[in-house]
Amino acid sequence: MTLDVRMFTVGMVQENAYLVRPEGGQRAVMIDPGDEADRLLHPLQELGVELEAILLTHTHFDHVGAVAPVAKATGAPVYCPKLEVGVLADIMAFVPWQGFGPFESYDADETIEGGETLELAGMTFDVRFTPGHSPGHVTFAVEDALFSGDVLFEGSVGRTDLPGGDWPTLAMSIQALLDEYGDETRVFPGHMGPTTLGRERATNPFLADLTRS
Numbered sequence: 463m464t465l466d467v468r469m470f471t472v473g474m475v476q477e478n479a480y481l482v483r484p485e486g487g488q489r490a491v492m493i494d495p496g497d498e499a500d501r502l503l504h505p506l507q508e509l510g511v512e513l514e515a516i517l518l519t520h521t522h523f524d525h526v527g528a529v530a531p532v533a534k535a536t537g538a539p540v541y542c543p544k545l546e547v548g549v550l551a552d553i554m555a556f557v558p559w560q561g562f563g564p565f566e567s568y569d570a571d572e573t574i575e576g577g578e579t580l581e582l583a584g585m586t587f588d589v590r591f592t593p594g595h596s597p598g599h600v601t602f603a604v605e606d607a608l609f610s611g612d613v614l615f616e617g618s619v620g621r622t623d624l625p626g627g628d629w630p631t632l633a634m635s636i637q638a639l640l641d642e643y644g645d646e647t648r649v650f651p652g653h654m655g656p657t658t659l660g661r662e663r664a665t666n667p668f669l670a671d672l673t674r675s
């Protein structure tokens with residue numbers, strides 16, 4: 463199956479939200495609607511697709527700021543990491559800097575913690591537990607792609623200085639992805655541009671210690 467992946471970079475923190483569906487499909491999944499709900503809802507109308515689910519890699523405000531308005535407008539259920547439902551339910555209490563928001567809180571419809579297989583919109587998503595950037599962080603694997611939130615970036619990795627962050631834990635999460643998926647696997651991250659596991663394995667300085675072993 464060929465995926466149709468559309469990336470929308472939204473909000474002051476320039477977070478990547480993704481609209482994913484099988485090519486030509488009438489149903490879609492949205493990953494990490496971080497801000498600018500109108501900009502994310504518009505393509506659904508334009509493409510004539512129905513949103514079947516909203517998947518969250520983690521609940522930092524820049525990834526979930528538009529969850530409530532998108533969920534309410536579409537009726538799509540929200541799948542949230544189990545360890546972080548309390549953050550989604552009280553977003554503004556966890557916005558660490560002033561000047562962002564206000565964002566609307568949301569009570570998750572479904573929880574995920576890694577190990578699940580989700581059949582959504584004609585696609586199969588494997589949920590992988592990838593903590594280290596945040597305590598409940600998950601990565602979604604579908605076809606030849608990883609939607610990895612703030613685990614791995616082009617030439618960089620997710621920060622580990624926020625509450626619940628931890629570099630050895632994040633390193634283990636990245637190692638597990640490198641062990642499981644091949645070099646050709648496409649990586650759609652929460653910030654900056656898409657990359658591949660092979661490219662990061664070969665050039666990402668943060669992974670040098672991991673790939674040497």
Ligand SMILES: [Fe+2]
Nearest residue numbers: 520522595612
């Ligand atoms: Fe984050």
